[in-house]
Amino acid sequence: MDSNRRLLTFSKSEFNPDIIIESGQVFRMNKLSAWGYSAFSGDKAIFFRKFSATPQTYTWEFQCSSQDWNQFWLHYFDFNRSYSKYNQVIMSSSDEFLKSALKSAEGMRILHQDLWETMVSFIISQQNNIPKIQKTINQLCFNYGHISHFEVGQNSEKFYTFPTAEQISRLKLEELQGGSLLGYRAKYILELAQAVQKRKFKLDKLINLKYQDALAELQSIKGIGPKVGNCITLYGLHLLESYPIDVWMKRIIEQDYPEFTEQEYLDYINKNYSGFQGYVQQLQFFFKRKMKTP
DNA sequence: TCCCAGGCTTGGT
């Protein structure tokens, strides 16, 4: 077996990329066929596929360099974490909506994605819809990233890296806005890219901060408020106590937890699901959207 | 044509 390929076996409820792709947390993971998938994050790429199956498990094959695996993709997929202890807490609760959400989303995980890409992606996500977010991000990569390659079986496939702060900071506003679907968000992204490029905003500094401090730091950036900030702390910094509240989550609070005010609801979540609120939110968000858009 | 989309900034009270 090639050292660039590794096999991992999971129970079917521990890892399901179809669920993750649909969950709105990631915009550059793709289903290529019945078995095969690709994922891109920053300047990295991976190909993975179902290799074999038993009634309870799939064995997955992942193709990337061992260095990328150890330093990035292992953590991206969060494979060192067991979600079953979270699932047990949820299933032993009396929260029927959340239990239904979990049953609809077996194999969900919270990805730990490239921080810079996550920041830009979720600035794009505001007042936007998921297909257009994906389209916009792909366009950004194609226009301003650079071309690179990854292995799929014996073949080499091309992909475009996510543009760095340096690459974006060189653009003029008219250029970035005209050549993209960014709309009014182009200004936020250009300003952020320039601040990062000039080291006025240090991405490294975010990594060691606790949730509240990281969130406050992120919200000092124009274009990042509470919701986008929580998406970045959740998917870019992998702080699972994050709890992004968007229009779907507001709908859930109103329609599925009518006995609570919004503050009472948040207290309930923080009390009962302390340390994995972000996972709970992901299950709820997935389930609610799936109900509405079959 | 109007409404919505993983919201935020700005400028009023």
Next chain:
DNA sequence: ACCAAGCATGGG
């Protein structure tokens, strides 16, 4: 502290 308008753009 709270509230409304305005914001770019494409799709239903």
